[in-house]
Every structure is written in C-alpha cells, then in structure tokens.
Amino acid sequence: MKSRREFIKNGLLSAATLSSIPYVSKASSHLIAAEQPEYVENRKKKSRKPIVISTWDFGIAANAAAWDILKNQGSALDAVEAGVRVPEADLKNLTVGKGGYPDRDGHVTLDACIMDAEGNCGSVAALTHITHAISVARKVMENTPHVMLVGEGALQFALAQGFEKEDLLTPEGEKAWKEWLKEKQYKPVMNIENKSFPVERLPGNQYNHDTIGMLAIDAQGNMAGACTTSGMAFKMHGRVGDSPIIGAGLYVDNEIGGATSTGVGEEVIRTVGSFLVVELMRQGYSPEAACKEAVERIIKKKPAIAKEIQVGFLALNKKGEYGSYALQKGFSYAVCDAEKQDRLIPGNYIFK
Numbered sequence: 001m002k003s004r005r006e007f008i009k010n011g012l013l014s015a016a017t018l019s020s021i022p023y024v025s026k027a028s029s030h031l032i033a034a035e036q037p038e039y040v041e042n043r044k045k046k047s048r049k050p051i052v053i054s055t056w057d058f059g060i061a062a063n064a065a066a067w068d069i070l071k072n073q074g075s076a077l078d079a080v081e082a083g084v085r086v087p088e089a090d091l092k093n094l095t096v097g098k099g100g101y102p103d104r105d106g107h108v109t110l111d112a113c114i115m116d117a118e119g120n121c122g123s124v125a126a127l128t129h130i131t132h133a134i135s136v137a138r139k140v141m142e143n144t145p146h147v148m149l150v151g152e153g154a155l156q157f158a159l160a161q162g163f164e165k166e167d168l169l170t171p172e173g174e175k176a177w178k179e180w181l182k183e184k185q186y187k188p189v190m191n192i193e194n195k196s197f198p199v200e201r202l203p204g205n206q207y208n209h210d211t212i213g214m215l216a217i218d219a220q221g222n223m224a225g226a227c228t229t230s231g232m233a234f235k236m237h238g239r240v241g242d243s244p245i246i247g248a249g250l251y252v253d254n255e256i257g258g259a260t261s262t263g264v265g266e267e268v269i270r271t272v273g274s275f276l277v278v279e280l281m282r283q284g285y286s287p288e289a290a291c292k293e294a295v296e297r298i299i300k301k302k303p304a305i306a307k308e309i310q311v312g313f314l315a316l317n318k319k320g321e322y323g324s325y326a327l328q329k330g331f332s333y334a335v336c337d338a339e340k341q342d343r344l345i346p347g348n349y350i351f352k
Contacts, residue, residue, distance in 0.1 A: 053214070058096075058212065088110075094172075095229060095230055104237065112134045123148040125150040126154070136154065231265075249273075251278050261274050270302075273313060310326060310328045312349075313326070327349060332344055
C-alpha cells in the first residue's frame with residue numbers, strides 16, 4: 001500500500017503534467033475548423049512581424065502610413081496613431097474625422113481611443129473642432145491621470161495641448177444634413193463605409209456611420225491599437241458609441257493580442273465586444289473563431305435587431321495571426337506586412 005506521502009507526491013506530478021498541456025476548448029475546436037480558407041492558409045504560414053491590420057477599404061491607405069513607421073523599427077503605438085490620422089484628414093471619408101457627417105443638430109463630434117502594449121490607454125468622446133481626435137486621445141493617455149475626456153472638457157484640453165480649432169462641418173456634410181432635416185428620420189444602411197457602395201443614390205435620411213480600427217505588432221513584438229470615428233450620422237447630440245470605450249471598440253493585451261470593432265456601437269457596448277474577443281483568444285480561440293463567437297453573442301442577446309444591423313470584429317493575436325467576423329456580408333479589412341502592403345480581405349459573416 002502506498003504511503004500518504006507517496007500518494008500526495010504522485011498527485012502533484014500528475015497535476016503538473018496536466019497543466020503543461022495547452023488548453024483549447026471544445027467550442028474553439030469546431031470554430032477553428034469552420035474558418036475561411038484564406039485565414040486557414042494564413043495560419044499555416046510563419047508569423048510575420050511587424051504587421052498592421054485595419055477595418056474597411058480605407059484601411060489600405062491608413063496601413064501604408066503605419067507601415068512607414070513599422071518598417072523602420074518604429075513603435076506600434078506611433079504606427080497606429082499615424083495610420084488612423086489618414087482617414088481622419090480625408091474629406092471624402094464620411095464616417096471618420098473632418099469629413100464625417102454631423103449629428104442631428106449640425107455638429108460634427110468625434111470619438112477615439114488608443115491603447116499601448118503596457119495597458120495604458122486614452123480616449124475622447126463628443127470632441128468638436130479638432131480633426132485628429134486620435135492624437136488628442138494619446139495626449140490624454142500620456143499627459144493626464146485619466147483615461148477619457150468628453151465634450152467641452154476634451155476640447156478645452158486639446159486646445160491647451162496646442163491643437164488647432166477648426167470648423168469640421170464640410171459643405172458636403174452640411175448639404176446632407178439639410179437634406180436629412182426634411183424628414184428627420186434615421187434609417188441606417190449597412191456597409192456604407194465601403195467606398196464601392198453607391199452613396200450618391202441614397203436619400204439624405206439614410207446615411208450610416210462607421211469606424212477605422214487598427215491593430216499593429218512592431219519589430220520588437222509589442223502591440224498597440226487605435227480606433228476613431230465621427231459616429232452615427234444625424235445621431236442625437238451627445239450620443240457616444242463603442243469606438244472610444246476601452247474594451248468595447250478596442251482592447252489590447254500584449255500577452256495575447258488585440259481586437260477592434262465596427263458597426264452599430266450600442267450592440268458592441270452591450271457585449272463588451274473587443275475585450276470578449278481578446279479573452280476568447282486567451283482561452284485558445286483563433287482570432288477568427290473569437291470574432292465569430294463575439295458576433296454570435298450579439299445575436300443571442302438581440303436576435304431581431306441583429307438581422308437588421310452590421311457589426312464586425314477584427315482581431316490580431318500575438319503570433320501575428322489575424323481574422324474577422326461580421327453579422328452581415330460586406331465587411332472587409334486591410335492587412336499590411338513585409339510580404340505585401342495592400343491586401344484587402346473580405347470578412348466572413350453569419351447571415352448568408
């Protein structure tokens with residue numbers, strides 16, 4: 001008969017052996033098997049670092065600016081800030097920065113957040129008169145003890161930091177707003193952020209919104225993320241979506257990976273979507289499988305609403321593997337690394 005000491009010793013050895021086995025949940029195993037061929041192929045390749053990924057087709061130009069920093073051994077934090085500043089300054093972009101459409105009172109208000117490899121983060125919401133909301137968010141992170149500043153306080157801080165005050169309402173935005181005022185209805189159209197969508201054919205009451213979310217890994221292996229938007233066109237004054245909320249529109253954990261979201265922010269907030277994606281990757285889910293699970297959570301909570309809106313998640317893990325999933329067809333994301341700088345990949349989706 002074994003002594004008590006031998007029994008305890010053998011038990012400890014067995015526990016140590018079990019703890020060394022990587023954890024992959026049953027849920028993740030069947031999701032990984034269902035991934036789209038392009039992503040499965042990417043998983044077979046050697047991880048490439050540095051790398052930057054971002055939402056939508058305007059992410060290609062944003063990635064190019066980020067890559068200029070990453071290819072020269074620059075930091076992921078500098079890269080994501082520089083990258084999303086591109087669509088913020090693009091007057092043709094109806095959903096981000098200075099070209100964004102106003103709220104129902106005619107005010108262009110911007111939301112943004114940024115997060116680095118050490119878990120530091122900064123955010124602004126309902127910011128007016130400043131084009132580069134992402135840079136103000138970084139100043140909040142680096143120059144204040146706070147995470148988020150909003151409204152007049154955010155503007156006051158930005159001006160004190162030397163940002164230039166300007167009128168963000170463009171002639172095109174004002175024209176669309178006046179057209180919307182004729183009926184004052186909000187009927188969002190999915191995927192309007194895709195430049196191939198025939199925006200000019202839409203009546204003034206149907207302009208939607210969206211976001212650029214960006215994730216990067218630099219040559220040192222550190223991660224960072226950024227997210228910026230002008231929010232819903234013709235939203236209620238003061239409305240804030242998921243984009244400036246750490247854990248909803250963006251989350252980065254340098255040990256695991258990062259995630260960002262796009263689409264109707266209220267539903268992302270309800271599931272703390274980007275944090276959820278990162279935590280699923282921590283459990284062993286691939287980036288795409290984690291994004292799919294997050295989308296399915298939205299459907300479970302709001303099945304009727306989910307069929308009428310668009311929400312998409314984009315994720316990048318520490319290995320440099322990436323993936324996405326959306327509610328509806330139409331979401332795409334851009335990928336840039338040393339192999340190729342201008343890939344645009346259609347995201348997989350639930351509702352066929």
